[in-house]
Amino acid sequence: MQAALRPTAAAAEVPLIEVRGVKRYFGSKDKPVRAVDGVSFAIRRGETLGLVGESGSGKSTIGRTVLRLLDCTAGQVLYRGEDIGKLSSEHMRKLRSKLQIIFQDPYASLNPKMRISAILGEALSTHSLAKGPGERERRIAELLDTVGLRTEHASRFPHEFSGGQRQRIGVARALAVEPEFIVADEPLSALDVSIQSQVINLLADLRERLSLTMLFISHDLDVVEYLCDRVVVLYLGHVMEVAPTAELFERPLHPYTQALLAASPKPDPLVESLGVPLQGDIPSPMNPPSGCVFRTRCPHAIAACAQAMPTLDEVRPGRFSACTRKDLLITAAP
Amino acid sequence: MTAPASDLRPPPPQGGAASDPAEPVPRRPLAVPLVLRKLFRRRIVLGAAIVLALVVTLAVLAGLSGFDPNETAVSQRLSQPSSAHLLGTDELGRDLFARIAFGGRYSLTIALLTAVGSVLAGTLLGLVAGFFRRLDAPVMRVVDAMMSFPDILLAIALVGILGPSMLNVVLALVLVYTPRVARVVRASTLVVRELLFVEAARAVGVSTARILWRHVLPNLMSPILVQASFIFAYAILAEAALSFLGVGVPPEIPTWGTMVAGSQQYAHQALWIVLFPGLAIIVTALSLQLLGDGIRDLLDPRLRKSM
Amino acid sequence: MKRLEVRHLSTSFDTDEGRVQAVADVSFAIRAGKTTAIVGESGSGKSVTSLTLMRLLPRTAATQVSGEALFVDRAGATLDLLSLPEPRMRALRGNEVAMIFQEPMTSLNPVFSVGEQIAESLRLHKHLDRAAARAEALRMLELVEIPAAAQRLDEYPHQLSGGMRQRVMIALAMACDPTLLIADEPTTALDVTIQAQILALMRRLQTETGMSILFITHNLGVVAHHADDVAVMYAGRIVEAAPVRPLFAAPRHPYTQGLLACLPGKAHAAGQPRPKRLFAIRGQVSSPLAPPPGCAFEPRCDQAEARCTQAMPPLVETGDERQARCIHVPAAEAATKAA
Numbered sequence: 001m002q003a004a005l006r007p008t009a010a011a012a013e014v015p016l017i018e019v020r021g022v023k024r025y026f027g028s029k030d031k032p033v034r035a036v037d038g039v040s041f042a043i044r045r046g047e048t049l050g051l052v053g054e055s056g057s058g059k060s061t062i063g064r065t066v067l068r069l070l071d072c073t074a075g076q077v078l079y080r081g082e083d084i085g086k087l088s089s090e091h092m093r094k095l096r097s098k099l100q101i102i103f104q105d106p107y108a109s110l111n112p113k114m115r116i117s118a119i120l121g122e123a124l125s126t127h128s129l130a131k132g133p134g135e136r137e138r139r140i141a142e143l144l145d146t147v148g149l150r151t152e153h154a155s156r157f158p159h160e161f162s163g164g165q166r167q168r169i170g171v172a173r174a175l176a177v178e179p180e181f182i183v184a185d186e187p188l189s190a191l192d193v194s195i196q197s198q199v200i201n202l203l204a205d206l207r208e209r210l211s212l213t214m215l216f217i218s219h220d221l222d223v224v225e226y227l228c229d230r231v232v233v234l235y236l237g238h239v240m241e242v243a244p245t246a247e248l249f250e251r252p253l254h255p256y257t258q259a260l261l262a263a264s265p266k267p268d269p270l271v272e273s274l275g276v277p278l279q280g281d282i283p284s285p286m287n288p289p290s291g292c293v294f295r296t297r298c299p300h301a302i303a304a305c306a307q308a309m310p311t312l313d314e315v316r317p318g319r320f321s322a323c324t325r326k327d328l329l330i331t332a333a334p
Numbered sequence: 335m336t337a338p339a340s341d342l343r344p345p346p347p348q349g350g351a352a353s354d355p356a357e358p359v360p361r362r363p364l365a366v367p368l369v370l371r372k373l374f375r376r377r378i379v380l381g382a383a384i385v386l387a388l389v390v391t392l393a394v395l396a397g398l399s400g401f402d403p404n405e406t407a408v409s410q411r412l413s414q415p416s417s418a419h420l421l422g423t424d425e426l427g428r429d430l431f432a433r434i435a436f437g438g439r440y441s442l443t444i445a446l447l448t449a450v451g452s453v454l455a456g457t458l459l460g461l462v463a464g465f466f467r468r469l470d471a472p473v474m475r476v477v478d479a480m481m482s483f484p485d486i487l488l489a490i491a492l493v494g495i496l497g498p499s500m501l502n503v504v505l506a507l508v509l510v511y512t513p514r515v516a517r518v519v520r521a522s523t524l525v526v527r528e529l530l531f532v533e534a535a536r537a538v539g540v541s542t543a544r545i546l547w548r549h550v551l552p553n554l555m556s557p558i559l560v561q562a563s564f565i566f567a568y569a570i571l572a573e574a575a576l577s578f579l580g581v582g583v584p585p586e587i588p589t590w591g592t593m594v595a596g597s598q599q600y601a602h603q604a605l606w607i608v609l610f611p612g613l614a615i616i617v618t619a620l621s622l623q624l625l626g627d628g629i630r631d632l633l634d635p636r637l638r639k640s641m
Numbered sequence: 642m643k644r645l646e647v648r649h650l651s652t653s654f655d656t657d658e659g660r661v662q663a664v665a666d667v668s669f670a671i672r673a674g675k676t677t678a679i680v681g682e683s684g685s686g687k688s689v690t691s692l693t694l695m696r697l698l699p700r701t702a703a704t705q706v707s708g709e710a711l712f713v714d715r716a717g718a719t720l721d722l723l724s725l726p727e728p729r730m731r732a733l734r735g736n737e738v739a740m741i742f743q744e745p746m747t748s749l750n751p752v753f754s755v756g757e758q759i760a761e762s763l764r765l766h767k768h769l770d771r772a773a774a775r776a777e778a779l780r781m782l783e784l785v786e787i788p789a790a791a792q793r794l795d796e797y798p799h800q801l802s803g804g805m806r807q808r809v810m811i812a813l814a815m816a817c818d819p820t821l822l823i824a825d826e827p828t829t830a831l832d833v834t835i836q837a838q839i840l841a842l843m844r845r846l847q848t849e850t851g852m853s854i855l856f857i858t859h860n861l862g863v864v865a866h867h868a869d870d871v872a873v874m875y876a877g878r879i880v881e882a883a884p885v886r887p888l889f890a891a892p893r894h895p896y897t898q899g900l901l902a903c904l905p906g907k908a909h910a911a912g913q914p915r916p917k918r919l920f921a922i923r924g925q926v927s928s929p930l931a932p933p934p935g936c937a938f939e940p941r942c943d944q945a946e947a948r949c950t951q952a953m954p955p956l957v958e959t960g961d962e963r964q965a966r967c968i969h970v971p972a973a974e975a976a977t978k979a980a
Binding site: 067069093094096097100101103105108109110111112113114122123126127170173177 | 529530531533534535536537538539540541544548549552553
Binding site: 201219282 | 838864867907920923
């Protein structure tokens with residue numbers, strides 16, 4: 001199944017990042033919080049993969065396990081085919097220059113006691129970049145310019161900047177170490193709408209210029225639709241559906257994806273909202289339903305759904321869905 | 335009337351890859367005057383700071399003046415406050431004002447060394463216990479053991495064993511106050527450790543040592559500073575108590591405590607010889623506490639805001 | 642009929658760094674049985690507006706409020722909320738005028754059961770005895786579609802999920818049959834599928850009870866589908882007001898135009914191909930301590946002229962139930978609203 005999840009295009013090339021059967025539990029052994037409960041996907045070099053889900057989906061946890069900021073309870077994370085969980089801490093530390101993250105909260109992700117020049121300079125010196133007199137200042141100025149800030153901003157403290165500006169600084173810090181891969185963990189959620197589009201443009205520009213591979217975690221479907229090549233839909237620590245963006249949004253195959261899309265209001269009063277909202281609450285990851293975790297809220301659930309968690313199958317070329325009700329797919333056109 | 339922008343016009347390019355350079359951020363008013371203004375918003379804190387400054391100045395000047403606080407003039411013993419002797423003389427005719435000024439030097443020095451020592455030791459223990467999960471339990475058991483002794487008794491025992499001297503008093507008091515600092519630092523470290531910018535530093539690949547030094551420690555300064563100011567105040571009182579009981583510094587050294595101890599028996603005759611050193615103790619300790627209150631109030635909301 | 646008519650509301654605060662004008666010259670109306678949305682980003686003053694109307698601002702000398710908020714109560718009397726004596730205001734709050742907030746966990750008292758909190762409001766405003774209040778509280782929980790309501794009555798806020806807590810907040814607000822519900826970002830902290838449930842619930846309650854809703858949000862998608870009238874706020878002022886469909890179809894103020902244009906969802910909804918670059922309003926909102934000399938939006942506006950820096954444009958009526966605060970939008974022949 002892992003092989004089938006790799007994007008079909010460059011099949012010979014090893015995916016940059018591969019997540020295999022990753023599980024991450026928190027808390028006590030007998031009743032753990034199953035934040036991530038068996039997730040697999042791969043990211044090809046140059047691709048932007050979207051990870052969407054609501055609370056309890058495990059998307060942020062996956063973001064952190066991919067970078068080994070959290071260890072996996074089970075499963076593996078492969079970078080260029082190598083299991084990063086097996087690397088020594090020193091080796092991992094060096095590898096971090098290739099794998100970076102942009103955080104959700106621009107207010108908390110910058111040390112309030114450090115000037116911007118110190119924050120960026122620390123990133124540079126950690127990986128011995130920009131040695132030599134003046135080289136550091138030059139590189140910092142370059143980074144600030146890249147993200148749309150000015151050189152004189154380097155001597156200021158984070159609290160002197162707005163949320164959008166702080167997020168740009170976060171991006172600059174991630175870029176300082178010259179990464180190949182960036183996890184963007186809900187980078188827009190804490191920003192105003194008018195600032196979000198600035199940052200979206202920035203990320204899109206940088207992605208193209210620097211040939212970055214991205215894992216874009218978000219609950220905002222509109223942004224995911226705009227930025228991502230493929231999308232993974234998560235619910236309660238499991239993958240529900242994987243598909244190329246356009247196809248996912250035009251014709252979602254999994255009932256959860258359908259509900260998610262129906263529930264997101266489009267900013268146009270003339271576009272009718274579809275369907276009845278999903279009933280019930282999101283179950284607790286400590287107490288997930290037996291069988292398919294979505295069955296308690298699924299409008300199409302049948303008795304068989306309680307038996308076992310359906311496997312993620314390739315139901316159309318390049319499209320994967322974890323649903324017991326294969327019969328529903330017949331009615332949905334390819 | 336302008337037609338709405340139906341095409342998505344890109345904003346005018348302005349240098350750099352990003353299309354939207356940041357607007358100038360209005361600079362906040364200069365930090366230092368603002369900090370002082372906020373600190374001294376309550377008059378009483380300002381008053382405490384002034385008193386403290388006076389005491390310190392006096393102590394410093396005393397050292398520079400060349401007076402000998404032990405110079406006796408038995409003919410003038412137990413004389414009341416007058417123009418010649420501002421605060422009177424004690425039972426050996428020594429000028430009380432000079433003695434209090436000198437006493438300030440010793441008392442303040444002991445208290446300062448105690449504060450510094452306990453902050454250093456306590457911070458080290460608290461940081462290690464708070465940051466490294468596996469070391470938390472063992473370190474805190476040691477700290478708990480230190481805390482289980484009542485302050486004064488522990489100090490008395492230590493000085494009793496080691497002998498009376500300034501250094502031993504400082505040592506004993508450091509031992510007494512370190513656990514308090516360690517607990518506070520550990521609690522704050524537990525909080526700071528989970529903050530996002532610490533995780534961000536880890537994500538960049540910053541080494542643990544540097545994270546502790548550059549990211550965690552500076553964000554512990556607020557609680558540490560508050561603790562330091564309170565310990566300073568308690569140490570003044572503790573030293574006085576110990577010296578009064580005769581288990582502090584040797585009686586030859588003129589600290590405020592030894593002054594009160596040595597002159598007790600004459601108190602009924604000449605109240606001022608115990609009153610003034612006593613007042614010195616109270617006023618200094620109180621000022622330090624008020625200043626500590628002020629610092630804590632200043633740093634608390636800012637701590638929340640900057641975090 | 643207008644349930645609430647706000648005229649020239651202004652609120653300013655004294656802070657350590659100077660006087661901040663959080664809300665200035667805000668005028669809008671809420672029709673009976675309809676929903677008016679106030680849309681704005683950070684610094685727009687939308688939350689301060691609602692707190693001012695409810696008189697929930699800290700009562701210090703440093704806070705200055707001016708203007709009128711004319712509210713028509715159940716008996717048909719017109720009251721100015723801003724100048725009512727406090728006991729009168731307290732009788733209205735939680736009764737005819739109810740409010741729900743963004744973060745239900747902090748708005749509900751953690752040491753009382755949810756049933757008790759609803760019952761308290763009923764005993765206070767409707768003067769019911771304990772038994773009757775409890776029965777009514779149960780009815781309210783069922784009204785907001787909380788499953789197993791009888792059991793939930795004695796549960797505490799921390800035992801409920803975010804969506805459930807928000808339903809409890811709504812139950813608390815609905816307990817005394819309000820004629821005006823002020824909802825300050827009620828679904829911002831909720832997941833999308835839960836948000837849809839809560840919005841559907843609010844709409845159903847509105848249809849059943851005929852109450853008016855003042856909905857404060859930054860989410861234009863929610864506004865598009867759940868509001869009848871919209872007021873857009875920027876830097877403490879209303880810059881545009883219109884019924885919802887005309888606003889989305891033809892926004893007039895450059896800020897509104899920019900806001901709608903920069904949404905990735907809007908582009909796709911129009912059926913157009915994905916744009917290479919999103920429209921972005923350049924810069925950011927100015928600090929309230931250093932407002933621009935003329936129009937507050939001028940530094941970020943693509944249609945700005947020299948005139949824009951001279952004076953704040955007045956909010957003018959354009960005769961089709963719409964208003965705008967921009968020199969590019971001329972007034973109708975009828976009287977203009979003074980700045």
